[in-house]
Amino acid sequence: MLPFKVDLRDKVVVITGGGGVLCSAFAEALAECSAKIAILDINADAAKSIAERIIEKGGFAQGFEADCLNKESLEKAREEIIKAMGACDILINGAGGNSPKGTTDNEQFMPGDLEKEIKTFFDLDPAGISFVFDLNILSAVLTTQVFAKDMVKNERGNIINISSMNAFRPLTKIPAYSAAKAGVSNLTQWMSVHFAPSNIRVNAIAPGFFVTHQNRNLLFDESGNPTARSKKILSHTPMNRFGDPSDLIGTLLWLANDEASGFVTGTVIPVDGGFAAYSGV
Numbered sequence: 001m002l003p004f005k006v007d008l009r010d011k012v013v014v015i016t017g018g019g020g021v022l023c024s025a026f027a028e029a030l031a032e033c034s035a036k037i038a039i040l041d042i043n044a045d046a047a048k049s050i051a052e053r054i055i056e057k058g059g060f061a062q063g064f065e066a067d068c069l070n071k072e073s074l075e076k077a078r079e080e081i082i083k084a085m086g087a088c089d090i091l092i093n094g095a096g097g098n099s100p101k102g103t104t105d106n107e108q109f110m111p112g113d114l115e116k117e118i119k120t121f122f123d124l125d126p127a128g129i130s131f132v133f134d135l136n137i138l139s140a141v142l143t144t145q146v147f148a149k150d151m152v153k154n155e156r157g158n159i160i161n162i163s164s165m166n167a168f169r170p171l172t173k174i175p176a177y178s179a180a181k182a183g184v185s186n187l188t189q190w191m192s193v194h195f196a197p198s199n200i201r202v203n204a205i206a207p208g209f210f211v212t213h214q215n216r217n218l219l220f221d222e223s224g225n226p227t228a229r230s231k232k233i234l235s236h237t238p239m240n241r242f243g244d245p246s247d248l249i250g251t252l253l254w255l256a257n258d259e260a261s262g263f264v265t266g267t268v269i270p271v272d273g274g275f276a277a278y279s280g281v
């Protein structure tokens with residue numbers, strides 16, 4: 001059930017990471033507004049099954065296998081999308097995530113930790129850090145290079161990046177992901193300035209805490225009970241709950257709709273139950 005409907009008839013929406021939890025909800029909502037949806041994911045089966053779900057409900061969608069870190073793979077998807085539905089009008093750079101290789105075991109470094117069998121800041125794997133930076137930042141750059149070329153030719157377009165709460169204030173234990181999402185917010189502003197003369201808007205949504213594949217193990221133990229970290233998050237979320245993907249849809253539809261947000265560009269919009277506003281006291 002959509003919070004409201006906008007008219008996206010004839011718009012082609014490309015969603016990367018569209019086989020995942022948040023972006024599949026985006027795909028379904030935009031399809032309900034009559035957009036044609038190209039779902040791109042490195043996991044082809046996930047992309048195709050979301051497309052099938054949309055088609056069963058009467059929408060227009062197709063799944064495409066694409067690796068957002070490989071420009072050739074993105075170019076191939078672009079050609080297939082143009083044949084199947086036309087050039088991209090709205091690009092959602094949703095592919096992203098974290099890796100345990102960019103994560104420390106403890107929140108703070110304590111004297112004596114170097115002698116312990118734990119993963120500290122000093123043990124972080126450079127390849128793991130690079131992977132997280134690439135997955136979040138480089139993927140958005142490469143995907144925009146491929147799909148915004150048609151936008152600049154048409155002199156109109158709309159790009160929505162997915163940042164995070166981490167971008168405003170880093171979360172403990174996940175330095176690579178926090179810095180990467182800060183990069184996504186910064187890139188959003190940079191692109192908004194760069195593409196404004198071509199009538200392309202660039203904004204980002206910064207979700208708070210949503211339970212998805214990537215963070216379920218951090219938030220719940222094997223019996224499904226909230227972990228200590230989970231309790232801490234909720235105690236710092238004034239609305240005292242995790243977000244549901246449906247909580248993001250109103251912001252998404254507003255940004256997708258030129259009539260509603262036509263003068264909005266370069267913004268990063270938190271949807272976080274008040275997390276970013278709360279100092280903890």
Ligand code: NAD
Pocket residue numbers: 016017018019020021022023040041042043046066067068069093094095096097098135139162163164165206207208209210211212213214215
């Ligand atoms: P998810 O794991 O459910 O979805 C991510 C999708 O991206 C997966 O389907 C995965 O196959 C795909 N993917 C991974 N690498 C790819 C690549 N190289 N090329 C193409 N596709 C690739 O995660 P999600 O929680 O739905 O996350 C969606 C976005 O929202 C991510 O950018 C994430 O960082 C961001 N985010 C999530 C939360 C949260 O609480 N879940 C909070 C803030 C931001």
